[in-house]
Amino acid sequence: MSDSRYSYDENAEVWPYFVLTLLSVVLIPATLIAYSRFTSKKETTDAYKSTFKPDNDADIQKYRTKLKRSSLFTKLNVFVFFGWVAFAGLIYLITIQEPSADGAKIFDPYELLGLSYSASDKDIKSSYRKLSLKYHPDKVHELGNFTREEVEARFVEITKAYKALTDEEIRENYIKYGHPDGPQETTHGIALPKWMIEGTGSPVIVSLYAIFFGVVLPWFVGKWWGSIQEYTKNGIHRDTAGLFFEEIIKDQPVFITHEKIVEFVSRAAEYKSLLPRLTPDDILELLNAHLERKTVKNELDKITVVARVPAILDGFLDIASAFKVPSLLTKIIEVRRAVIQAVPIKSLSSGELYQLPGATDAVFAATVTRVSELIKLPTAEAKKVLGTKDTAQTENAVNAAKNLPKITVLSSKFKVPGEEVVPPQSQVHLIVKFSISSPANTIPKFTEESLEEEETDALLRNPLSNSNKGPKLPYTIAPYFPVPEHTSWEAIVSAPGDKLVDGPAALTNGIITNITKESKLVTQDDIKVNTFKLQLSMMSPQFLGSFNFDVQLLNKTYFGLDLSLKVPMVIANPPESTEPEEDVYDIPDAEEDSLAGTMAQMKGEKVSKKKENEDEEEEEEEDLSDIDTDTDAEFESDEDDADFDEEEKKKK
Known part of the structure; x- marks a missing residue:
């Protein structure tokens, strides 16, 4: 029961x-x-x-x-x-915790008899005889530390242990069930105290379950789902993204100015949760005060507003890329670095010097406008240009200028992996070899051969595997910006007529070459060559010839570190094979999931898909072959019969 x-x-x-x-x-x-x-x-x-x-x-x-x-x-x-x-x-x-005395015990006859597992039958009998005499119930008076019930229980265990090692039937039970008495009663319990289930705690537990599954869990799921719905994959509020999208459609991308972009930022939905007491006009006023480097009554509000701007503008950048207008992307990036460096919108052209620590409004009237010119000036003249307070502040600003990460492009080209030329309608990669160094350094020229990379199988399978490698670029020197911000560039590829071809693509990592070195010239051995690759989303033109593309590397945190390149894409047919026609075999197209298939796709060639019903097709061919053979045999048999009849007629 x-x-x-x-x-x-x-x-x-x-x-x-x-x-x-x-x-x-x-x-x-x-x-x-x-x-x-x-x-x-x-x-x-x-x-x-x-x-x-x-x-x-x-x-x-x-x-x-x-x-x-x-x-x-x-x-x-x-x-x-x-x-x-x-x-x-x-x-x-x-x-x-101590184990319960009622807990399950493993029946070990050797342990009960005080024997090792290698004990012989003689040892078993000898030990049993001694223990049975010692713990016999009739001798309970000799064991003063034990009660009669304990002695009887011990005697029964000793007897079972002895039989488990000597009696065949009992030994079989022990081997099969782990106990001489056969299968033991198995108990299943609940790993909770009784009071929580059947006592006064039962209503409490039921209530907690109801609250958790009926209130807490749905609330957390709803909040999580709501946060997913509220923000885009770029981390900006959907209302903010919708606002910017509508404004671009309404005003047209080419007519959106820097001031308009700042205004869009002030209307971002993010500030409704960050600073609900402030209106968009209040936020715009704080943004302009930051750009003008003016202090306000509540500086913490201004700092809170400013700290959020780069993330919002990054979302704008992603939305603007869908409209394929490079000039709008450039304006967004210019506003972004103006906020980070606290440069007025009307003075963006002077931002290269105004961004230096300690620089004042004096740079707006200076004839020197480039960092490369400033670092060559004596300290006294540099002090006049920057309007710094003293020599120490001037030297600090000049040293900061020498530590700006300047990109020098060593080579740039379009290439199809595994090909010597760019065939029509092929998958093209932009490859830029560059160094990052101090503006005080002069980078020597490299030959094209020295910059060629070996196209290994791994690189052919994943051409972007060696792109954007190295440590993250250093934090930006931005004393007015409250949050640490890494230096980075955005690569934009465009065609003539302000038409975006691809990008923006982030360049965030690289090895810096002697960025603090004072020497005017370094050798090729000192240069750390970095690689940046961008796989174009469009195929190469279908016509032969040379097509020029504009490649821009726009710095997101500094002024004066942008680069603009003219990179030609020469479309040519691959060189024809010089092998004789008779040596060319009918080789099927490469399958799409193979290395050859990957290379063929990059060249714009056809690839074959894996046949699922290959065996069935072969069987059908075999069946057709059998039918043809049988038919031929019938024809041959009919001809033989006709010849035989003709010979018989001649004999007659």
């Missing part, structure tokens, strides 16, 4: 293991995510440490401290911390 009652974990022997397992399933992945976020800062080239402090530096430091604190005490980090505290508590509870 089965027992319908449940057994409960009253002594906390099982439920800690159960809770520990469930906690581990959630806690370990959460810890890995938190750790990856903490260590997500890839290797970064050291940035120049400027000594200049703006007027609102104290407020900027307050904001940075607040930002660090908020990034440390995130919901995930708090959960991980308390999760590991609970984990340690459960481990401690498991280690201090």
Whole structure:
């Protein structure tokens, strides 16, 4: 008769293991995510440490401290911390608890008889004889430390152990079921205390289940889904993206000015949650105050507004790329770096010098406008150009100028991987070889042969595998911007007539060549060559000839570091094979999932898909072949019969 009652974990022997397992399933992945976020800062080239402090530096430091604190005490980090505290508590509870006397015991006859597993039959009988005499119920008076019931139980165990090793039938039960008495009763329990299920705690547990599954879980799922719906993949609010999209359609991309872009930013939906008490006009006023380097009554509000701008403009950049107008992309990037460097919109042309630490409005009237010219001037003249307060501030600004990461293009070309020429209607890659160095360095020219890369099988399979490699570029020298921002470029490929072909594509990594070196000339051995590749989304032109494309590398954080290149794309047919026709075999097209197929696709050639019913087609061919053979045999048989009849007639 089965027992319908449940057994409960009253002594906390099982439920800690159960809770520990469930906690581990959630806690370990959460810890890995938190750790990856903490260590997500890839290797970064050291940035120049400027000594200049703006007027609102104290407020900027307050904001940075607040930002660090908020990034440390995130919901995930708090959960991980308390999760590991609970984990340690459960481990401690498991280690201090004592096993219950009622717990299941493994029946080991050798242990009960005090024997080793290699004991002989003689040893078994000898040990049994001694123990049975010692623990016989009639001698309970000699064992003062045991009760009669304990002695009887021990005597029964000794007897079972002896029979399990000597009696064939009992030994078979022991081998088969692990116990001389055969199958033992198996109990199944609930790994929770009884009071939580059947006692006063039962309504509480049911209520907690109802609250969790009926309120808490739907709320979290709804909030998560709402956040996904509210923000685009680029991290900007959907209302902000919709606003910018509508404005582009209404005003046309070519008529959108820098001032308009700043106005669009002030109307971003992000600020409704960040600073709900401020109107778009208030935000626009704070943005203009930052660009003019003016202090306001509430500097923290201004800093909060400014810190969000680059992310919003990055979203604008992605939306604008769909309209295929390079000039609009350029304006967005110019506004982005104007915000980071606190340069007025009306003075963007002077931004290259005005962005230097300590530079004042004096640069607007200066005849020197380029960093390359400034670093050649004596300190006294540089001080006049920049309008700095003293010699120390001037030297700091000039040193910052020498540490700007300047790109020097060593070679640029369009190429189809594995081909010597660019065939018509093929998949083309833009390949730019470049170095990053100080404006004080002069980079020597490289021969085209020295920059050629070996096209290995791995590189042919993934031509972009060696693109944008190296450590992340250094943080931007931007004393007025509250958030650390890495230097980066956006590559834009356009055709004549302000038509976007591809991009923007981010260039964020690279090895810097002697960026602080003072020498005017370096050798090729000192140069660290970097590679940037961009796979064009369009196929190459279908007509033969030379087509010029404009390639722009626009810096997102500094003025004066942009590059504009004219890169020709020469379309030519691949050289024909010189082998005789008789040596050319009928080779089928390469399959699409093979290396040859990948190369053929890049060239614009046809590739064959894997045949699914290949065997069936072969069988059909065999059947047709059999039919033809049988038919031929019938024809031959009829001809033979006709010849035989003719010969018979002649004989007659």
